[in-house]
Amino acid sequence: MMLEKGIEEKTFYLNLGPQHPATHGVLRVVLEMDGEFIANSEPIIGYGHRAHEKMAELRTYQQYLPNMGRVDYLHALAYNQCYCMAVEKLTGIQVPERAEFIRVITSELNRISSHLLWFGAYLLDLGAFTPFLYCFDDREHILDLLDRITGSRLTYCFYRFGGVPVDVDEEFIAGTRAFISRLRSRWNDYDTLVTKNVIFINRTRDVGIMTPEQALKYGVTGPNLRGSGIPYDIRKSEPFSVYPLFDFEIPLGERGDVLDRYVVRLQEMEQSLRIIEQALDKLPEGPIMAEKVPKRLKPPEGEVYTAVETARGEFGIYLVSKGDVKPYRLKLRVPCFSNLSVMPELFQDVMVADAVAILGSLDLVIPDIDR
Amino acid sequence: MTSPIIIPSLEAILGADKLTELDYAATGCHVRAEAVPEQMPAVAAAMLEQKFYLASLTALDLVESLELVYHFASFYQLCRLVVHAPLAKGAAAPTISHVYPGADWFEREVFEMFGITFAGHPNLKNLILPEDADFHPLLKDFVASS
Numbered sequence: 001m002m003l004e005k006g007i008e009e010k011t012f013y014l015n016l017g018p019q020h021p022a023t024h025g026v027l028r029v030v031l032e033m034d035g036e037f038i039a040n041s042e043p044i045i046g047y048g049h050r051a052h053e054k055m056a057e058l059r060t061y062q063q064y065l066p067n068m069g070r071v072d073y074l075h076a077l078a079y080n081q082c083y084c085m086a087v088e089k090l091t092g093i094q095v096p097e098r099a100e101f102i103r104v105i106t107s108e109l110n111r112i113s114s115h116l117l118w119f120g121a122y123l124l125d126l127g128a129f130t131p132f133l134y135c136f137d138d139r140e141h142i143l144d145l146l147d148r149i150t151g152s153r154l155t156y157c158f159y160r161f162g163g164v165p166v167d168v169d170e171e172f173i174a175g176t177r178a179f180i181s182r183l184r185s186r187w188n189d190y191d192t193l194v195t196k197n198v199i200f201i202n203r204t205r206d207v208g209i210m211t212p213e214q215a216l217k218y219g220v221t222g223p224n225l226r227g228s229g230i231p232y233d234i235r236k237s238e239p240f241s242v243y244p245l246f247d248f249e250i251p252l253g254e255r256g257d258v259l260d261r262y263v264v265r266l267q268e269m270e271q272s273l274r275i276i277e278q279a280l281d282k283l284p285e286g287p288i289m290a291e292k293v294p295k296r297l298k299p300p301e302g303e304v305y306t307a308v309e310t311a312r313g314e315f316g317i318y319l320v321s322k323g324d325v326k327p328y329r330l331k332l333r334v335p336c337f338s339n340l341s342v343m344p345e346l347f348q349d350v351m352v353a354d355a356v357a358i359l360g361s362l363d364l365v366i367p368d369i370d371r
Numbered sequence: 372m373t374s375p376i377i378i379p380s381l382e383a384i385l386g387a388d389k390l391t392e393l394d395y396a397a398t399g400c401h402v403r404a405e406a407v408p409e410q411m412p413a414v415a416a417a418m419l420e421q422k423f424y425l426a427s428l429t430a431l432d433l434v435e436s437l438e439l440v441y442h443f444a445s446f447y448q449l450c451r452l453v454v455h456a457p458l459a460k461g462a463a464a465p466t467i468s469h470v471y472p473g474a475d476w477f478e479r480e481v482f483e484m485f486g487i488t489f490a491g492h493p494n495l496k497n498l499i500l501p502e503d504a505d506f507h508p509l510l511k512d513f514v515a516s517s
Contacts, residue, residue, distance in 0.1 A: 046499035053484075054508050054515050089399065216446070218473035219424040225446070232446040305399035305442060305451065307426075316426060318442065329509075333427040333442070341476045370499060 011039050016355060018047055024121060025366025029343075029359070031352065038355060041347040043340055048370040056330035061087055061161070061297045064327070069155035071332060072368035074114040077107040078310040080159040085240060086306040086317040087161050090299040098286045099163035100242045105176070105279045106146060106158065108272040112183070113142040114311035115265045115272075118363045122262070123194060125360040126203060131194055138186060141179045148172055161297060162290030173280055180273050187270065195266065204259040208346045208358035211256060218342035222313025222335050223264045224362055228256035234309035246278045258361040265363070298325055312336055312363055336368040377402065377452060380417040384410055393453075400442075400451040408439060408456045408464035415467040415474070418443045423452070425467075428477035430458075430485045432511045437487060439464060463488040484509040 011034050018028040026047035032040040052071060056064050068083045069076035081103055088095060095103075116139040120132035143153045149166050150158040158164060194200050215225045225232055233250045235243045251267035253260025299321045307316040313335030320329040339362050346358050381390060381404055389405045406414055415425070427442040439456040458464055466489040468475040478489045479498035486507040489495060497504055507513060 046497075046501070049499045051508060051515070054513075058515060086399075089397065216422060216424050217419070217471055219426060219471070230446050237446075238449050238451075303398065305453065307399070307444075314426065314444075316442070318427060318429065318440065320431060329429075329431050331427060331429040331440075337476065338473055341473055 010034065014352070016359075018044075021125075024360075024364065027340075027364070027366045027369075029347075029355075031347070031355070033352065036351050036353075037349055038347045038352060039349070041344045041355075043343060045340070045366070045369050048367045050367075050371065052371045053330055053332060056327045058326065060325045061299070061327065064330075065160075066155075066157045069152075069157045070367070071334065071371060072310060072312065072315070072336070072365045073155050074117060074365055075107075075110055075311040076154070076156040077103075077110040077158060078308050079315060080156060081107055081241070082306055082308040082315050082317050084159045084161055085308070086304050086319045087297070087299065089304045089306060090302060090319060090321055091161070091297065093162045093290050093293055095163055095290060096287045097242065097284050098167075099288045099290075101279050101283050102164050102168055102288065103159060104241055104243065104246075105168070105276050105283075106150070106156075108276050108279075109142050109146060109176070110156070111311045112269050112272050113139050113146075115269050116142075118265060118311075119190075122360045122363075123200075125356050126200070128194070128200070131190070134186070134189060134193070138183055141175075141182065145172060145175050145179060148175075160289065160293075162293040163288045165289070167288050168283075173283075176276060176280060180277055183269070183273060190266065195263070201259065204262060204357065204361075205257060206255065207258045207354050208350070208361060209255060209257045210342065210346060214342055214345055215256075218345075219338040220313070220342050221338065222310070222363075223261055223268060224339050225313065226250060227253035227261035227264045229254055234307055234314055238307060240306075240308060242279075243275075245282065246275045248272075248274050258357055261361045261363075296325060298323065307333070310335060312365065312368070313339060332371055334368045334371065336362075336364045336366075340364055340369055377418070377421055377423070377450065380421065381414065381452075384413045384417060395451075400453045402450070402452045404452065404454045406454050406456045408458055408462075411439070411441070411454070411456055411467050412465055412470060414441075414454060415470040418452070419470055421445070422447060423450075425471045425473055425477070426451075428467075428474055428481065430481045430487060430509075432485060432509065434511055436460060437485060439481070439487070458487065463490045465490050466492040468492055483507065486510065 014031040014033050016029040018026045028044040030042045068079040116135040120135040123131040147153050150156050212228050231250050248271045251264045301323045303320045305318050316333035318331040322328040391403045393400050423443040423445045426444045431438040437458045441454040443452040483497040483500045
């Protein structure tokens, strides 16, 4: 019905979702099955459409800020940052260095919490319950730290045009340092429990291989792309904020399979810890907000494109201003949209049991796709 | 920072006067190109040859007319290209989904949100909106109840 290619009468249709625990949101995938094998597949999206782009045209620049915590709620601070960068670029607001450092520290903490949630939920998809308890224990510490200074635990709305509203204090810094050493002491547990687990390796090795060509043609970014061996990370390739001041690496996979994408995310958490550690060491004194940011923001006519590296890849904002208090057009280029569009290629001729393993490995946040 | 590679191949398709180098620090893009929608399949093919990916494809409702906006970027060098392709209301644009399969969904989204048809698209139907939705929310004359 949904798919047109139908090979023969012996195929049948199977719905994965929209209410399925492994889709992590309301995603429906129509699978055309040839026995145990997937002949064709088509994702059906839009169940969580909230018209974020239309909302931007109806709200002032400041009023739209809280929306940015609700597109990809798992890495909300990166979305905050991208939107602030777009407006700051358009209006020419300079952000003080201390504010940029605080943005990097909080955004990287948020990235780790996002990867930890993926780690737990993904292994739960594969049938391993215990790692979920470990990583939610660790993740809770990040939520407490961010709660202290941002006031929220998930849908953060913390950055402002020109800086951040609240400074970090000694307790936050000490807590973050304690968290860094705590999480480092856990890598060994994670590795022995999962990464070196032969059942896990056999389940994920050579499953769902994505080639660099596929990634290029579909615009796949983030850990999914780096799992296929392409060293593209916007924090390095198109440095924004104060990222050039820090020394960190881009973990890469070789085969582009599910296991590579897992390893990349796990190693990225350690790189994020390195960034946070250096940022805490170098944290400069000074103001946290730019002076004289007008209450009623009216950017001049023009258009701008800004991109940041979120936990899932390139998030871009294309912002067009006609000199009004509201954006004329705001396009959200979300990473999961392109990352999901490649999925039918990865599903081609694999067994249905692998479908969940592949789908989960793409780390999709469905409300991010639906916007 | 402008890449020397993409300029010649785009000049051959669009003509030198259609390309502008932008201030990257102020706009986030290195090159801006003006095209007519009929040139987009050739532009897309040239960009794919240079190993650029399609970062975004969207449209603008300028009330009198429409404009398609394509953003390309590269995994291998810092270079962002924005292509503007003006379009009369009611006109169709050719698809680039045979060049970039990732454009399939972007075009479906522009189709439902702005009512722009893409000629040659293999599966042009609503993507995010319900399948029977016959309105185009991102047009300026669509009034949303906020």
